[in-house]
Amino acid sequence: MDWQREGFETHTGEVGVLLADGSEPGPVYFDLGSSSHFHKSTDWWVYDGSPRRPTATSMRGKCACGWRGEHTFPLDWEQVLRAGRDAYDVSGPERDWEAHMDDVAARTVPLPGDVTGLLRTLRERLDELVDDEPLVVLQAAGKLEAIVADYGPIAARYIAGDAIPLPRLAEALGTTEKAAASRLSHYQYLNR
Template sequence: MTWKRDGFESHEGEVGVVLADGTEPGPVYFDLGSGGHFHESTDWWAYDGTFRRPTAMALRGRCACGWRGERTFPIDWQQVDSHDPDAYDISGPERDWEAHLDEVAARAVPLPEDLVVLLRQLHERLDELVDDHPLAVVKAAGELEAAVAFFGPLAARMVTRSEQLPLAHVAEVLGMTEQAAGSRLRHYEYMDR
């Protein structure tokens, strides 16, 4: 199970595990029978010590950006239902990840309020139209694509040509990882070519 928040796609969160020595293990592998391919997993419940897999002692939140929660939550393996591990309480790690995302969002550049209102109204109006007038939505999508194709490359070029905006800063104000920010800038920068 992963956690996501709209607008912060490069910050996908999940439950991480900690071993007794304080380290975070790599993926575990499952031999599903004959064949050269082994399924791998980083799902927290896979670290239960069976079949010589490591035994996790605690849970913590973790994020695709590399963030790891400082707090750990002990695992009571007696309370984990092997047939339904999702029933186990993982709310602590999830709350920590949510707090991490709140911090990321606080550092991100806010959109002007009038633009937030316009975008919300646009989403609502397109949602109203899609069932009864899908061609109108297709036409509106084309108009939006034209606006993105014009303004996206213009803005991306302004950002990439600014020597005062290192990629780390761009990533922070966009609320994403450096890799995702660089990818987004390149996507828009070369969109019209």
């Protein structure tokens, strides 16, 4: 069960767990047969203390960007068994991740209101058209790609010329440093 917020793809959230000593366990590996491939999982519910698995005692929010929630919430494995893992209350970690995302969003470069409105209107209109007029949507996608190809490289050159530090760029874009560097590089070399 992952949590996502539109526009922040590198910030996938999920329930993280802690062991009794306060450490975060590594992945659990599953042998699914005689192959050399082992499935691994970090889903919170695999840390139930079953044979050869660690037992988590608490949970917290965690994000793919490396953020970990400060608040911990006790894990009651008897309640997990009674309610089922899909019905078990993980709202505490999710609320903490939502607060993390609010903080990430607050530090991004805000789009001007008219640009936000245009993008929202365009998305809504394309959503209305896609089922009945997929050719129109594909034509619009091509025009959008042309706009991006015109302006993305210009913006990337300005950013590179200003030598904006990677941590600041990542924060402004609401992404990780790796994803920010990749986006900048993509646009710097888009038309070459």
